[in-house]
Amino acid sequence: MCAKAAKTAISPRRDEDYPEWYQQVVKAADLAENSPVRGCMVIKPWGYSLWENIQRDLDAMFKATGHVNAYFPLFIPKSFIEKEAEHVDGFAKECAVVTHSRLAADENGKLVPAGELEEPLIVRPTSETIIGATYAKWVQSYRDLPILVNQWANVVRWEMRTRLFLRTAEFLWQEGHTVHATAEEAEEETRKMLDVYADFAENYMAMPVIRGHKTASERFPGAVDTLCIEAMMQDRKALQAGTSHFLGQNFAKSCNIQFQNEAGQLQHAWTTSWGVSTRLIGGMIMTHADDDGMVVPPRLAPQHVVILPIYRDPAQRGEVLAYCEALKKDILAQRYDGRPILVSVDDRDLRGGEKTWGWIKKGIPLRVEVGARDIAEGKVFVGRRDTGEKAAFPRDEFVATLPQKLQEIQDNLLARAKKFRADNMREINTKDEFYEFFTPKNKNKPEVHGGFALCHWNGSAEVEAQIKADLNVTIRCVPLDDTEFPPEPGICPFSGEPSPRRVVFAKSY
RNA sequence: CGGGGCGUAGCGCAGUCUGGCUAGCGCGCUUCGUUCGGGACGAAGAGGUCGGAGGUUCGAAUCCUCUCGCCCCGACCA
Numbered sequence: 001m002c003a004k005a006a007k008t009a010i011s012p013r014r015d016e017d018y019p020e021w022y023q024q025v026v027k028a029a030d031l032a033e034n035s036p037v038r039g040c041m042v043i044k045p046w047g048y049s050l051w052e053n054i055q056r057d058l059d060a061m062f063k064a065t066g067h068v069n070a071y072f073p074l075f076i077p078k079s080f081i082e083k084e085a086e087h088v089d090g091f092a093k094e095c096a097v098v099t100h101s102r103l104a105a106d107e108n109g110k111l112v113p114a115g116e117l118e119e120p121l122i123v124r125p126t127s128e129t130i131i132g133a134t135y136a137k138w139v140q141s142y143r144d145l146p147i148l149v150n151q152w153a154n155v156v157r158w159e160m161r162t163r164l165f166l167r168t169a170e171f172l173w174q175e176g177h178t179v180h181a182t183a184e185e186a187e188e189e190t191r192k193m194l195d196v197y198a199d200f201a202e203n204y205m206a207m208p209v210i211r212g213h214k215t216a217s218e219r220f221p222g223a224v225d226t227l228c229i230e231a232m233m234q235d236r237k238a239l240q241a242g243t244s245h246f247l248g249q250n251f252a253k254s255c256n257i258q259f260q261n262e263a264g265q266l267q268h269a270w271t272t273s274w275g276v277s278t279r280l281i282g283g284m285i286m287t288h289a290d291d292d293g294m295v296v297p298p299r300l301a302p303q304h305v306v307i308l309p310i311y312r313d314p315a316q317r318g319e320v321l322a323y324c325e326a327l328k329k330d331i332l333a334q335r336y337d338g339r340p341i342l343v344s345v346d347d348r349d350l351r352g353g354e355k356t357w358g359w360i361k362k363g364i365p366l367r368v369e370v371g372a373r374d375i376a377e378g379k380v381f382v383g384r385r386d387t388g389e390k391a392a393f394p395r396d397e398f399v400a401t402l403p404q405k406l407q408e409i410q411d412n413l414l415a416r417a418k419k420f421r422a423d424n425m426r427e428i429n430t431k432d433e434f435y436e437f438f439t440p441k442n443k444n445k446p447e448v449h450g451g452f453a454l455c456h457w458n459g460s461a462e463v464e465a466q467i468k469a470d471l472n473v474t475i476r477c478v479p480l481d482d483t484e485f486p487p488e489p490g491i492c493p494f495s496g497e498p499s500p501r502r503v504v505f506a507k508s509y
Numbered sequence: 510c511g512g513g514g515c516g517u518a519g520c521g522c523a524g525u526c527u528g529g530c531u532a533g534c535g536c537g538c539u540u541c542g543u544u545c546g547g548g549a550c551g552a553a554g555a556g557g558u559c560g561g562a563g564g565u566u567c568g569a570a571u572c573c574u575c576u577c578g579c580c581c582c583g584a585c586c587a
Binding site: 009017019020023034036038090091093094126155157159160161163166167171173220228239240241242243275276277278279280310311312351352353354355356357358360369371372373374381383390446472509 | 510544545546547548549577578579580581582583584585586587
């Protein structure tokens with residue numbers, strides 16, 4: 001009994017084997033599974049509705065900042081990718097290439113590719129080049145600017161090593177691509193969208209992030225500047241959760257996006273691109289899930305409340321179900337975050353414990369158990385996923401306070417994640433301390449260790465490379481937020497040279 | 510792509526080194542009965558070309574060759 005009570009729904013626990021725990025959560029929460037296609041996942045309904053909610057809210061934020069949606073081709077002619085030198089270098093190694101247009105039966109009746117294309121097509125790994133080629137036609141005059149377009153799409157990057165949600169060969173994302181008349185305006189756009197991402201991560205996903213610049217070595221291929229949001233996962237590694245790139249005139253030049261300014265001079269435009277992907281779901285899992293499975297933040301929850309009817313026999317069943325349906329109706333009339341609260345009655349023919357644990361593993365914010373006893377007392381028995389609290393409430397009070405309760409859960413998740421990050425982020429001033437911080441005690445089976453190290457850095461790529469080679473630790477970003485990370489100069493502990501400000505070092509996904 | 514681990518029922522595994530009855534176990538599934546407020550118990554069932562293709566052998570899950578896939582670590586990346 002005691003042994004059973006102490007058992008967690010997910011095995012192994014986070015502290016035992018974090019990567020395996022992650023996979024077990026994805027499976028137990030019914031979020032996604034591997035497909036017959038190498039490196040490509042099937043996103044299951046519960047996981048996909050998380051993505052739908054991410055889309056819904058982000059899309060509204062894009063629209064609110066003046067953007068519109070469009071759609072560009074899945075295929076990019078090889079010659080387009082070749083136009084921007086750094087861009088090719090960055091993506092060539094992971095391109096899926098279409099070379100034929102049909103299948104034909106050979107002498108053995110096997111289907112073989114036939115109809116070789118004159119020019120191979122690349123399945124988009126990102127769309128700067130194809131969209132740039134289109135923008136070149138759209139832009140003639142300064143009056144055509146800015147162009148503020150986003151697309152929701154899938155992209156393919158043939159990665160060697162894949163992990164569900166975090167890195168898959170095909171993934172879903174959005175990519176914003178904008179064109180501006182001036183560098184200042186494009187830079188402002190880059191920053192604005194980064195702030196949208198940070199806002200979304202913190203206030204919708206309840207995942208605190210650090211905004212910052214990438215160093216030159218971590219920059220997007222072809223970008224002048226890459227801004228990012230970095231989040232800390234529960235194994236204390238960093239997850240790059242979103243990026244916003246200032247592309248300067250690089251792509252405008254390679255794609256020939258030119259316009260005449262007010263003075264009649266022909267100029268290259270300034271472009272940006274920015275994106276987040278289904279990786280965000282992986283971030284949510286690794287930020288909030290625990291040893292009993294997923295924990296979904298209420299603002300993005302596919303469903304907020306499940307009602308679990310408890311009864312012994314058919315006679316009770318009718319009474320209890322009727323009560324549950326009435327309760328459901330009252331809950332549906334309540335609103336949270338501007339929308340009706342999502343609730344269902346789970347009347348599947350399963351054992352009570354199984355059903356309950358199934359919902360716990362999926363991470364639904366609130367479970368409501370309703371049995372004959374509760375009905376007699378006018379109460380409901382409520383289980384809260386984030387804290388594990390279980391308590392009985394008068395039925396009507398429960399219904400009336402639901403919106404507050406959901407917001408409380410949302411706030412608690414963010415507060416908890418912020419505390420975790422604060423507990424595992426620290427300033428480090430010596431090389432020895434730095435190396436100790438990032439070296440596991442047990443080499444054979446490394447324990448969860450390290451975190452975010454705020455450390456001075458002289459700006460040299462050599463120092464960066466050495467640390468990466470020694471510890472597999474990289475500069476996640478040079479923070480942008482001067483309030484949270486004041487730009488105080490100091491000495492780089494690796495080179496002894498001056499440093500303008502501390503940067504964030506961590507191991508990363 | 511380099512190093513390591515692994516593919517046997519829906520899931521988790523044993524059996525493989527040392528070839529040999531009809532390929533096993535746990536969970537899950539089906540039916541019946543007893544149960545039922547946090548992962549029930551009993552009984553009876555269903556379910557496998559042992560990842561795939563070749564080869565060796567009287568005989569292959571087991572040995573050999575090739576291949577496909579998954580996981581972990583590394584390099585690369587959202």
